[in-house]
Amino acid sequence: MTLDPHKFFSILEKRVGLTSEDKELLKSQADWGLEVAPNMAEYFYDYLERDPEMSAILHDGSGRIHRLRETFIQWFHEMFTGMDNWGDAYAERRWKIGLIHVRIGIGPQHVVPAMATVIYEVGKRLKNDGKSADLKDALGRICMIDLAFIEQAYIEVSSSAVLKETGWSEGLFKRLISTGAKAM
DSSP, X not given: OOOOHHHXXXXXHHHHTOOHHHHHHHHHTHHHHHHHHHHHHHHHHHHHHTSHHHHHHHTSSSSHHHHHHHHHHXXXXXXXXXXXXXSHHHHHHHHHHHHHHHHHTOOHHHHHHHHHHHHHHHHHHHHHTTOOHHHHHHHHHHHHHHXXXXXXXXXXXXXXXXXXXXXXXXXHHHHHHHHHHHHO
8 A cells, every 4th residue: 555645745735625726825824934934833833732641742752742743834834835835745745744854753643623623713813914805715625635645654554564574465454444344
């Protein structure tokens, strides 16, 4: 079960309805995105730090929290720039971000509500700064794509580990998951 980030991005782009107009609007507001990114990082990590499990992960003594805040600012700004017009480099970077979340243990149960907090706060900031509802919608769509990459990373890593350890086929694994879900 190996994910192709480029194909995955293309599928998600269609699913959420991210348009070329959205991309142009995001690019036109890239400076604003960079300006508000540190503030959005504060909301994101303030939320996560209130959870004891996440606080332990974030403050592991290695300076991780500082690096993560800087990475968040870069990530947030990249949603506006698209790096390469939301092409291969963007998709590869989002996939890498997802894998890093898996590696350090920041699970979807933490990221999803933290992302909701950011979306809420950026919505308030957009309104206060007189930005359009179209920008809010475009930003919401790209956020959902990025969030899907993080969630998919957990699925891909977990599935790959089970297949490697058990020697099962992908088809058998999917049947077992489906059967297990039906039993719950």
